[in-house]
Amino acid sequence: MLIALAVACLVGLIVDDRTLLGAPVWLKPFKFAVSFGVYSLTLAWLLTLLSRASTLAKRLGDVIAFMSMVGVGLITVQAARGRQSHFNVSTPGDAAIFGLMGSLVTALWVITIVITGLVLLQRFGDRPTTSALRFGLVLCVMGMAEAYFMVGTTSNAGGISGAHSVGVPDGGPGLPIVGWSTTGGDLRVAHFVGLHALQAVPLLLVGMRALSKRLPVLGDEGVRLGLVRVAGAGFGGMIVLLTWQALKGEPLIYPDSTTMAAFTALVATIAVAASAVIVSGTRRVRTRPSLNLLT
Template sequence: MPRIRELHRPLVWFSGSMALLAVVSVGGLIVDDRMLVGVPIWSKPFKFSVSFVAYAMTLAWMLSLLPRGRRIGWWAGTVLTAASAVEMVIITVQVVRGRQSHFNNQTPLDAALFQVMGATVVVLWLAALVIAVLLLRARILDRATTWAVRLGSLIALAGAAVGFVMVVPTREQLAAGDDAAITGAHSVGVPDGGPSMAVTGWSTTGGDLRIAHFFGMHALQVIPLVLLALVTLAPRFARLRDGRVRLRLTLVVSGAYTATFGLLTWQALRGQPLVHPDGTTLAAAGAIVALTAATTWAALRTPSHVGPGAGTTGDSGTSRKEFAA
């Protein structure tokens, strides 16, 4: 595993500060009984801070793997850190004030803060795009790791882009024109603040774009972690010792993740809650499962020309230590 000093320091420090904010938010959930948009008021900074801990640390690790373009990567990571920090400061300030942070135009101050947040999200996304391009051009360790990092960053970029859909005004808000106090929504087909799932706060009566947003962004961690699990299991399962097999499985996982992300986005846009899928959604999910199972079986086939000693050197023999380096 790379040493802390080899990671992108601003992202590491930001991740640490988000871990601290998560602890503070837990305290807020315990002692502050205020509710906002149907959920405990400290739930938003808690969820955002936990998400940013994982997101920032993963990017810090990925940037440390770049063989070239490190200076551009450092600046992109630093800009992303600054934009994320501003967003979290505004979210926390609005919680302290007892005000809604997202979509809020109720007062000039609320509107100004939301506009600043909107600008930081655009900057964050563009910085993540720069990092994704750098990762696409880089050869990182073995091919499986290279593609896990590349595809994870691209899917995360698409997940982050779902946030832009949330700021589109609803029909009711468009009808209200300039008098709309709230512009944009997480939910589709129902107002924000209705019945929701515990902890996540996702709607149980309508579509919720936050589900696809969350799922997509965390491809950044999930896909590399799946590959790490394959590398860890390789000493016990002969087929996983072949780097080509691990590459195929990485592509299968990435494809299944992308398809699931698309399904979650489509389900939300149709105004359908996650916990109440209709027959069409279930059929699409079944197709994803069946296709994933079939491609996994195909990926696990050991090439006929691979001998007993294959997978001990080169690309086929990437060790756990090399993966984490």
């Protein structure tokens, strides 16, 4: 269903030239259909791995699919009407739609927390795989929670309650496609990073396994585990840093000296930690042949 909505929105982008807040009216529902589709597919796959509470997991999967479809459907309806979907309380109908969307998002967040709890109680194959799935879900929960800043700390007049941007009105100059503000802070950046860490961290592990034949050090389970943990901690630090930057009213692409110093420190810490993991793993890999000969 989400795929069908994405296709319908793509057609709308082609044939409908209306705009809302400086962007094509069908761009937001298209992005949400794709994003929720990826989120739902990822969780559906993850739920198939759960051996505990399998009945509960199946029911949670059905609920996630239904609520995702309804949420994106409401955004699509508002797009068709040429109305702002998020933060719009200008009429009783708009307020009801926004309130229902908020309830659905909160329910999805709670369900994701429940799934995270189930994953934390189970091991999946080797330790790197378990760690990657756990980190991905915890970071996703963080990213979803970050969205509450958009409602809780920002408020505009004129029937609009809340905003994506900080320090400037929504709908101003922004980056292509994503629309993140280039003149003020934008809370969607950290939200995006957290949500899609659910895919990024496990995919990082998949990449390491694919490269292990060319880079033997990546064939070491301890190295993969260490790098997954470094990546997970790095994503967590990035979510905090990007949220802080946005709340300062600072554009992503125009950081001040304080933000740059914090970003440099974070990247340096990640690089040092990853290097330490690789160096330690290289030593283990090199000493294994000699140990095998002695035994």
